[in-house]
Amino acid sequence: MTSTSTPTGSTPHFPVAIIGGGLSGLLLARVLIAGGTDATVFDLESGPGARTQGGMLDIHEETGQAALRTAGLYVAFRAKVHPGGEAVRVWDEKGTLVHEEPDTGDGDRPEIDRGDLRALLLASLPPHALRWNSKVTGARPLGAGRHEVTLADGTVFTTGLLVGADGAWSCVRPLLTPARPAYTGVSFIEFDLMDADTRHPEAAATIGGGMCFALGGGKGFLAHRETDGSLHIYSALRTPEAWLDAHDFSDSERTRALLLDAFADWAPQLRGLLDEAEHGFIPRRIHALPAGLTWDRVPGVTLLGDAAHLMSPFAGEGANLALADAADLGTALLAHPGDSEAALAAYEAVLFPRAAETAAMSAASLDMLFGEDPARRLVDMFTGAYDPQG
Ligand SMILES: Cc1cc2nc3c(=O)[nH]c(=O)nc-3n(C[C@H](O)[C@H](O)[C@H](O)COP(=O)(O)OP(=O)(O)OC[C@H]3O[C@@H](n4cnc5c(N)ncnc54)[C@H](O)[C@@H]3O)c2cc1C
Numbered sequence: 001m002t003s004t005s006t007p008t009g010s011t012p013h014f015p016v017a018i019i020g021g022g023l024s025g026l027l028l029a030r031v032l033i034a035g036g037t038d039a040t041v042f043d044l045e046s047g048p049g050a051r052t053q054g055g056m057l058d059i060h061e062e063t064g065q066a067a068l069r070t071a072g073l074y075v076a077f078r079a080k081v082h083p084g085g086e087a088v089r090v091w092d093e094k095g096t097l098v099h100e101e102p103d104t105g106d107g108d109r110p111e112i113d114r115g116d117l118r119a120l121l122l123a124s125l126p127p128h129a130l131r132w133n134s135k136v137t138g139a140r141p142l143g144a145g146r147h148e149v150t151l152a153d154g155t156v157f158t159t160g161l162l163v164g165a166d167g168a169w170s171c172v173r174p175l176l177t178p179a180r181p182a183y184t185g186v187s188f189i190e191f192d193l194m195d196a197d198t199r200h201p202e203a204a205a206t207i208g209g210g211m212c213f214a215l216g217g218g219k220g221f222l223a224h225r226e227t228d229g230s231l232h233i234y235s236a237l238r239t240p241e242a243w244l245d246a247h248d249f250s251d252s253e254r255t256r257a258l259l260l261d262a263f264a265d266w267a268p269q270l271r272g273l274l275d276e277a278e279h280g281f282i283p284r285r286i287h288a289l290p291a292g293l294t295w296d297r298v299p300g301v302t303l304l305g306d307a308a309h310l311m312s313p314f315a316g317e318g319a320n321l322a323l324a325d326a327a328d329l330g331t332a333l334l335a336h337p338g339d340s341e342a343a344l345a346a347y348e349a350v351l352f353p354r355a356a357e358t359a360a361m362s363a364a365s366l367d368m369l370f371g372e373d374p375a376r377r378l379v380d381m382f383t384g385a386y387d388p389q390g
Helices: 023-034 061-070 074-078 114-123 201-207 241-245 252-262 268-275 318-335 340-369 374-382
Strands: 013-019 040-042 056-058 088-092 097-101 111-113 136-143 146-151 156-164 182-193 211-216 219-225 231-238 278-288 301-303
Touching (some): 013 023, 013 146, 023 040, 023 061, 023 318, 074 114, 088 374, 111 114, 211 374, 219 268, 231 252, 241 278, 278 340
Antiparallel strands (some): 088 097, 136 146, 146 156
């Protein structure tokens, strides 16, 4: 492995090592490198296309959009926004359309394909800033804020600033806190309907041009129309983990039967989404870190994005916060050259209260979406008549 800086003895040294090339790690690297500070991203994947990213993200003005402006990528982002993606529909389980909002083109939550956003961030970095096939297995403090990091292939390097942008199961987090994500009680079974207008016209008509919720009885469908004309659908259930452990989701026909059974009391039009599911079903257990998680300042290391504040996706804020954290940390580091402790303290002073507030909102949204009368309460939230935290 070659380092981008002068080696210390025979061990390569990286001034700033960002573990994780998700949205947060890439945006941080972009802000630092554009500001003249060297940074290197280490990711366990074999390359940028190793995994399909899937799913649409709505990017919020105060967090995600502001971060993209800080990174100088806002114009490139706008060029990739999905026209029509801000349309919203809400169905109840009986198949009654209880709410519909068109995309008027002037909303403040433009939608982008997650893969397009990641590609945009990757293209903004010089190739030497990205180290693929670099799974971090451990890190230990060396004193004076320096850390030694070990990769799965046995390679070791040192760094002056270690940033954990490595998501839900962060291997950097234990340097700061023993907290671990816990199961929220809700799981998604994810599936796609490809080429929807031609092959699945009824499903396409049900979901519409943007985001669609169908909710009732502790269950639901959360669906998006994607830029490639497919429908990306999460069937969501409040269910114990034992229910997931008991099923082999790689058996598509058994999974379809299982889900049709779980949604047996739902309107045929909504159950029809399951009838038409293709490309297999992917189970996703939704985990969260404790809301309001903080840690004492540890020299030379910090966290951002899901590594710092994994939360359920029901407030649609995780990716937005990941981008905002990265922009704030990058800005703080550039503002305190040579004093990363001052930068980390300034960053964490913003990070902790913002994450706590949003995590509480996500938890309240989960209770609302999987509680009593969810479709009506969601509509009341959209129209300002109901505050899930109130
Ligand atoms: C089903 C679902 C739907 C969601 N929908 C939305 C939404 O609509 N809106 C929204 O704002 N948010 C949403 N989120 C949340 C959002 O996806 C995350 O908050 C966001 O991706 C976090 O970004 P990140 O950079 O912190 O972590 P990640 O995107 O998880 O990136 C972590 C990176 O670290 C790498 N990595 C992990 N471990 C190691 C290691 N040991 N060594 C090296 N590399 C490692 C991984 O390969 C990955 O590239 C959703 C989440 C889920 C699960």
